[in-house]
Amino acid sequence: MMEPLVSRNPPANKFFLFALFLLGSTLIFGLTGALQYVVPGLLKAQLSFEKVRPLHVTSAVFWIIFSAMGAVYAYLPQRNGKRIFSVRLMNIQFYLFAATILVVLATYVLGIFGGREYWEFHPFLAIPVGLSWIFFMINVFRSVGSFRKLPVYMWMWMTGAAFFLFTFVESYLWLIPYFRSDIVHDMTIQWKSYGSMVGCWNQLIYGSSIYLMDKISGHEKYSYSRIGFALYFLGLFNLMFNWGHHIYTLPTPQFVQYISYGVSMTELILLGRIIWLWKSSLTTARKHYHLFSYRFLLAADVWILLTLVVAIMMSVPAINAYTHGTHITVAHTMGATIGINSFLILAFMFDLFPLKNRISASRFNFAFYAVNISLLVFWIALLTAGVLKAIWQMHHPDIPFAVMMSTLKPAFLIFLAGGVGVAAALGIIIRKIVRYHRAEEDFS
Numbered sequence: 001m002m003e004p005l006v007s008r009n010p011p012a013n014k015f016f017l018f019a020l021f022l023l024g025s026t027l028i029f030g031l032t033g034a035l036q037y038v039v040p041g042l043l044k045a046q047l048s049f050e051k052v053r054p055l056h057v058t059s060a061v062f063w064i065i066f067s068a069m070g071a072v073y074a075y076l077p078q079r080n081g082k083r084i085f086s087v088r089l090m091n092i093q094f095y096l097f098a099a100t101i102l103v104v105l106a107t108y109v110l111g112i113f114g115g116r117e118y119w120e121f122h123p124f125l126a127i128p129v130g131l132s133w134i135f136f137m138i139n140v141f142r143s144v145g146s147f148r149k150l151p152v153y154m155w156m157w158m159t160g161a162a163f164f165l166f167t168f169v170e171s172y173l174w175l176i177p178y179f180r181s182d183i184v185h186d187m188t189i190q191w192k193s194y195g196s197m198v199g200c201w202n203q204l205i206y207g208s209s210i211y212l213m214d215k216i217s218g219h220e221k222y223s224y225s226r227i228g229f230a231l232y233f234l235g236l237f238n239l240m241f242n243w244g245h246h247i248y249t250l251p252t253p254q255f256v257q258y259i260s261y262g263v264s265m266t267e268l269i270l271l272g273r274i275i276w277l278w279k280s281s282l283t284t285a286r287k288h289y290h291l292f293s294y295r296f297l298l299a300a301d302v303w304i305l306l307t308l309v310v311a312i313m314m315s316v317p318a319i320n321a322y323t324h325g326t327h328i329t330v331a332h333t334m335g336a337t338i339g340i341n342s343f344l345i346l347a348f349m350f351d352l353f354p355l356k357n358r359i360s361a362s363r364f365n366f367a368f369y370a371v372n373i374s375l376l377v378f379w380i381a382l383l384t385a386g387v388l389k390a391i392w393q394m395h396h397p398d399i400p401f402a403v404m405m406s407t408l409k410p411a412f413l414i415f416l417a418g419g420v421g422v423a424a425a426l427g428i429i430i431r432k433i434v435r436y437h438r439a440e441e442d443f444s
């Protein structure tokens with residue numbers, strides 16, 4: 001069932017290449033932001049932190065989204081043994097979407113905003129994003145074909161594709177005065193939609209992970225398993241009924257917050273368990289044959305565990321009161337988007353771009369361990385800065401902000417050093433994949 005299509009340079013590759021460009025941009029602006037922590041006021045006139053942060057975060061979000069779409073576009077035809085429903089529609093979607101993201105980044109550099117946190121671009125640019133997502137949805141649903149006896153990852157892909165559009169539209173309800181007029185409603189919808197959007201891209205990524213794990217094992221154990229479907233239904237519940245931790249500080253019923261937080265953590269526990277069970281069932285030969293993807297899947301498993309520890313702590317209301325608005329939240333978000341999302345995506349890329357003969361084992365090992373160790377340093381430094389800021393917020397508000405920030409400097413320096421390590425190691429991987437792709441293009 002899972003034989004790759006005979007194509008040296010599949011049309012879905014462009015999604016990954018653009019995603020890698022966005023990863024490069026994420027790293028450059030991330031490092032610039034970290035430098036601005038250490039040298040306040042750096043580049044203030046040309047590229048202030050108010051511009052650098054959205055440049056970094058938007059690049060990061062779309063690095064994940066483009067890779068998630070690329071994985072679905074690559075794995076769907078592989079699974080079905082035939083082309084995607086419409087390659088032309090896919091190409092139109094790609095160019096429309098990619099051009100819009102380039103415009104978004106350019107508007108940030110020029111200082112043109114108009115959106116809200118995480119989606120700071122002008123709401124007008126949401127139109128082509130939404131339109132290209134409709135094209136994606138059509139292609140996914142038409143390519144799946146019949147709904148009978150589908151493996152769990154197909155349900156995940158369809159759910160992620162359909163709900164993203166819904167929640168993306170929802171995140172713009174604030175444009176209508178009725179929703180904007182009540183601040184609590186407005187913020188609840190806003191954060192709920194953000195949480196759901198993350199849930200949607202997770203459906204695309206977790207689905208592709210289950211597909212990849214079964215592909216590596218050579219059977220369909222998890223594609224139809226109870227635990228796979230449990231993960232799917234929990235994810236579905238989660239993206240419909242929101243992520244409670246985003247609305248902790250709002251006066252909404254507490255039981256909603258606890259249920260939704262519990263669900264999002266159970267979802268991570270299930271994914272972690274699937275990867276763990278899968279690892280134990282794999283033969284040495286298969287591990288070795290798919291070594292690079294295997295390693296990144298396991299690394300994601302370790303980061304699921306670390307993310308869970310912080311998430312469980314943050315879900316305790318007394319602790320949440322401290323962590324709110326500190327770098328602990330940033331550590332949590334970046335730990336999850338790098339350690340879980342990005343590592344799973346790299347596992348897909350190492351599967352779809354077979355680099356095994358093009359990157360030496362020692363070079364790969366270096367990049368792999370460097371990215372993990374640097375990320376750990378980076379993450380611990382952020383958590384430390386967060387704890388120090390939390391203590392200041394709750395116990396020493398009399399100390400001026402600038403004085404408190406200067407005491408965080410050592411933590412920020414370590415954060416910057418960890419960031420350089422993460423960026424350098426990911427840079428090695430980006431370079432290898434892009435060069436591999438160029439060589440394949442010359443060949444075909």
Ligand code: HEM
Binds near residue numbers: 029057061415416
């Ligand atoms: C794959 C790589 C990366 C991804 C996916 C990523 C993702 C993110 C996300 C989602 C946020 C928003 C956090 C929040 O609002 O809670 C963020 C913020 C940030 N990231 Fe990254 N990041 C990456 C790499 C880096 C690197 C290498 C650095 C450099 C040290 C860095 C520095 C920053 C800074 C300075 C912020 C702003 C935090 C603030 O608002 O105070 N990031 N990143």
